[in-house]
Amino acid sequence: MQLIDSRKGTIGATLCLVTANLLAGTSLLAADNNTGTNNPSAPDVAQVQNAYDQPANELGTTVIDSAVLFYKEDGGRVQAIEPIVSIVHSAKNGNVFSARLTYDSLTGATPNGAAPWRFNQTFVTPARQENMRGGDDDEGGNSSTGASGGTTVTDPRTGRQVLQYTGDANQLPLDSGFQDQRWAVDLGFSTPLSSKTTLSLGLNGSNEQDYRSYAGRVSIAQEFNNKSTTLSVGVNFEHDISKPFFGTPVPLSEMSGDAKGANQNKDVLSIIAGVTQVMNRNWLLQLNYSFGSGKGYQTDPYKIVSRVNPISGRPVNYLYESRPETRTRHSVYVSNKIAMGSFVTDLSARYYHDSWGINSITAELSEHIPIGSRAYIQPSVRYYHQSAADFFNYYLLAAAPLPQFASADSRLDSFNAITVGLSGGYKISDQLEIYGLVEGYRQSKAGTKGVLPGDNANLELFAGTNAISVLTGFKFKF
Amino acid sequence: MGAATDMIFFRQPGKYRIFFLMLAFAITAFLSPLQSSAATASEQPELNLSQYEGKVVYLDFWASWCGPCKLSFPFMKGLSHQYSSRDLVVVTINLDRSRAVADAFLRQVGSNLKVIYDSKGVLAKDYRVSDMPTSLLIDRTGKVRIIHKGFHPEKEAEYRAHVEQLIHE
Amino acid sequence: MKKILTACSLLALGVSLGGCATVQPWERDVMARESMQLNVNPNLTAANEHIAFSKEASSGGRSFDGGGCGCN
Numbered sequence: 001m002q003l004i005d006s007r008k009g010t011i012g013a014t015l016c017l018v019t020a021n022l023l024a025g026t027s028l029l030a031a032d033n034n035t036g037t038n039n040p041s042a043p044d045v046a047q048v049q050n051a052y053d054q055p056a057n058e059l060g061t062t063v064i065d066s067a068v069l070f071y072k073e074d075g076g077r078v079q080a081i082e083p084i085v086s087i088v089h090s091a092k093n094g095n096v097f098s099a100r101l102t103y104d105s106l107t108g109a110t111p112n113g114a115a116p117w118r119f120n121q122t123f124v125t126p127a128r129q130e131n132m133r134g135g136d137d138d139e140g141g142n143s144s145t146g147a148s149g150g151t152t153v154t155d156p157r158t159g160r161q162v163l164q165y166t167g168d169a170n171q172l173p174l175d176s177g178f179q180d181q182r183w184a185v186d187l188g189f190s191t192p193l194s195s196k197t198t199l200s201l202g203l204n205g206s207n208e209q210d211y212r213s214y215a216g217r218v219s220i221a222q223e224f225n226n227k228s229t230t231l232s233v234g235v236n237f238e239h240d241i242s243k244p245f246f247g248t249p250v251p252l253s254e255m256s257g258d259a260k261g262a263n264q265n266k267d268v269l270s271i272i273a274g275v276t277q278v279m280n281r282n283w284l285l286q287l288n289y290s291f292g293s294g295k296g297y298q299t300d301p302y303k304i305v306s307r308v309n310p311i312s313g314r315p316v317n318y319l320y321e322s323r324p325e326t327r328t329r330h331s332v333y334v335s336n337k338i339a340m341g342s343f344v345t346d347l348s349a350r351y352y353h354d355s356w357g358i359n360s361i362t363a364e365l366s367e368h369i370p371i372g373s374r375a376y377i378q379p380s381v382r383y384y385h386q387s388a389a390d391f392f393n394y395y396l397l398a399a400a401p402l403p404q405f406a407s408a409d410s411r412l413d414s415f416n417a418i419t420v421g422l423s424g425g426y427k428i429s430d431q432l433e434i435y436g437l438v439e440g441y442r443q444s445k446a447g448t449k450g451v452l453p454g455d456n457a458n459l460e461l462f463a464g465t466n467a468i469s470v471l472t473g474f475k476f477k478f
Numbered sequence: 479m480g481a482a483t484d485m486i487f488f489r490q491p492g493k494y495r496i497f498f499l500m501l502a503f504a505i506t507a508f509l510s511p512l513q514s515s516a517a518t519a520s521e522q523p524e525l526n527l528s529q530y531e532g533k534v535v536y537l538d539f540w541a542s543w544c545g546p547c548k549l550s551f552p553f554m555k556g557l558s559h560q561y562s563s564r565d566l567v568v569v570t571i572n573l574d575r576s577r578a579v580a581d582a583f584l585r586q587v588g589s590n591l592k593v594i595y596d597s598k599g600v601l602a603k604d605y606r607v608s609d610m611p612t613s614l615l616i617d618r619t620g621k622v623r624i625i626h627k628g629f630h631p632e633k634e635a636e637y638r639a640h641v642e643q644l645i646h647e
Numbered sequence: 648m649k650k651i652l653t654a655c656s657l658l659a660l661g662v663s664l665g666g667c668a669t670v671q672p673w674e675r676d677v678m679a680r681e682s683m684q685l686n687v688n689p690n691l692t693a694a695n696e697h698i699a700f701s702k703e704a705s706s707g708g709r710s711f712d713g714g715g716c717g718c719n
Contacts, residue, residue, distance in 0.1 A: 052682040055716060058545040059631075067690040071698060082697070084690045092549065092631040094719060100693070195609065195628055195719060198712070221712040226608055228670050230713030276685070276713025280668040282677050284714045286685065290707055333708035337683055344682045352705040360705040368682050376682070386704055411704050423691065437691055443702065465702070471694055543679040544718045573673035602673050610672050610718045628719035 050370035051427040062089040067473025074466045078108040094192040104182040109174035111463040113303035113408040115395040126246035127161040162257025182208035196223040212241045228278040238268040244301035251322030266296025282339040294327040310397040313452035321407040329354035344368035357390035377424040388414035394450035394461040410463035414446045437471040523596040534644045535616040541573045542583035544610045550629035551587040679716035686711045
């Protein structure tokens with residue numbers, strides 16, 4: 001029916017949605033701005049008394065913000081608990097110090113990348129051992145990453161301990177007993193270099209059993225037009241170390257319990273440039289462009305791809321996945337915050353493109369609705385669409401030559417995702433606020449459905465998931 | 479989302495799409511919010527500096543939503559206590575849209591300094607206020623000598639020195 | 648495709664700049680509000696970005712400078 005490529009249509013439609021919103025917002029505000037009053041002591045239309053209309057944190061205050069996120073995917077998949085604690089101090093001289101500590105505990109099962117089959121499938125992976133090459137030595141009982149919940153046997157060919165686990169028939173094979181714990185620290189500092197220039201610096205580090213990441217960032221913001229316009233430029237450099245507990249498998253080699261290779265690294269350099277413009281008294285617009293370039297190991301060492309019989313669809317063997325060593329990404333982000341009385345509409349959109357062939361559109365809309373004088377609720381909706389990576393495949397055909405890169409990770413598939421959420425906050429006192437969020441996330445396949453060869457139309461290959469998140473927190477200001 | 483926009487936008491041949499967007503631009507420009515109407519004669523805020531001739535005037539523009547303004551009030555109160563009213567007058571000009579909000583702020587900081595309400599920013603425009611807060615130090619002859627843009631607590635000594643300088647001329 | 652995208656982006660920008668009004672430094676009362684800051688709930692934003700990042704291929708794009716009361 002559509003002669004126009006549906007991807008172009010979606011992108012164009014989103015940008016026009018943003019344009020239409022700007023148009024609508026502006027004309028609404030034209031009406032609002034002209035509501036003057038000749039009586040100077042009449043309360044202004046825009047100044048309904050709600051605590052969230054008060055100015056943002058003043059100089060000389062410190063805020064401790066503590067929250068915990070509960071996350072649960074459908075179908076026995078990943079569950080996580082993530083406490084986050086942060087402290088932000090705004091000094092009287094304009095300096096701002098911030099520190100955030102995040103702890104992540106994940107359990108549950110995650111698809112291993114193999115395609116489902118009519119019968120149970122057996123997967124073999126090295127068993128976790130104390131003195132295994134790669135990964136950290138056990139530090140005070142950190143839990144393991146990777147498969148467990150199978151049976152450990154000795155491979156007669158190599159004499160090594162290997163773990164065998166089963167993927168149930170007619171289901172997406174899951175790597176169950178998945179466990180991980182991650183710590184992350186983020187430090188930030190910003191200082192005014194002059195009344196119109198602000199310099200910001202930050203450091204970030206995260207560590208889990210099989211992955212470590214370090215990053216540093218610096219950005220500068222310059223104000224123009226009586227501070228209505230802010231131009232900012234930032235650079236972020238990240239260094240990641242992948243240390244899978246059984247070592248790094250050779251890409252596209254056969255899945256086995258054999259010893260694997262050394263740890264791998266990757267480096268990512270990102271630049272972000274943006275303009276924030278106070279459009280009128282009630283409307284703040286932000287436009288950012290960001291660029292990122294990643295070099296190094298970007299494969300998921302635990303994920304595999306099935307090689308299947310091209311006639312029957314029966315799995316022949318499983319290969320470790322392989323992704324390119326370089327990745328360049330671009331994104332354009334536009335965001336609006338529009339106040340109407342004490343209500344604030346937040347509408348944003350992002351277009352993303354990278355060298356792996358992934359294009360995505362994100363559009364988010366939320367409305368801050370004041371409740372009484374001390375509270376608010378904020379319903380929100382987010383639409384996300386991404387196209388698949390060039391090398392994404394649900395499976396490989398055994399008869400075909402091996403491609404250079406292949407991955408069946410659902411993160412690289414083409415899908416739509418809708419998030420519907422409701423957040424809210426209540427200021428118990430001038431110093432203490434509680435807030436929370438409930439959000440549902442739903443993924444669905446976009447584009448042509450994947451199907452195994454043979455008589456297997458009933459086997460669902462899409463590994464996307466649905467999830468519920470609940471977050472509660474409090475902020476204490478002093 | 480796609481279907482309706484598709485109909486309006488994508489069914490047009492290429493050159494008309496540009497026209498459609500320019501039309502949107504033109505409509506927006508036309509509907510651009512106009513500046514707030516100028517104050518009528520009856521609500522012109524009154525600032526008569528000639529009544530302070532012979533004294534140093536510390537003229538401060540502030541608003542309740544301005545964080546540094548909150549820090550500047552203890553300083554200004556200190557100034558008005560430190561110097562006799564024959565030498566220094568502190569005149570504050572409020573730029574809030576609503577007098578009620580301004581008065582609540584003044585109660586909170588415990589100020590009884592002179593306030594002129596300039597909700598439409600007429601005086602602010604006259605004095606070319608470009609920062610919040612802005613203080614103008616006016617000497618005994620009525621001339622603006624020093625302007626403090628913003629209020630920085632770590633510069634209080636410097637601000638005080640400026641006041642001293644003008645008083646002892 | 649690229650041409651349409653560029654044209655559309657520039658015109659969307661043009662449309663928005665068409666909505667610009669001069670905002671005086673003393674007219675920043677609404678911008679100063681907590682509810683109008685770019686990142687009202689940093690921990691909540693961080694949690695959301697982490698959730699999206701764990702399931703989606705795209706990342707980043709945002710920054711948080713600008714807006715606010717413009718004081719000092």
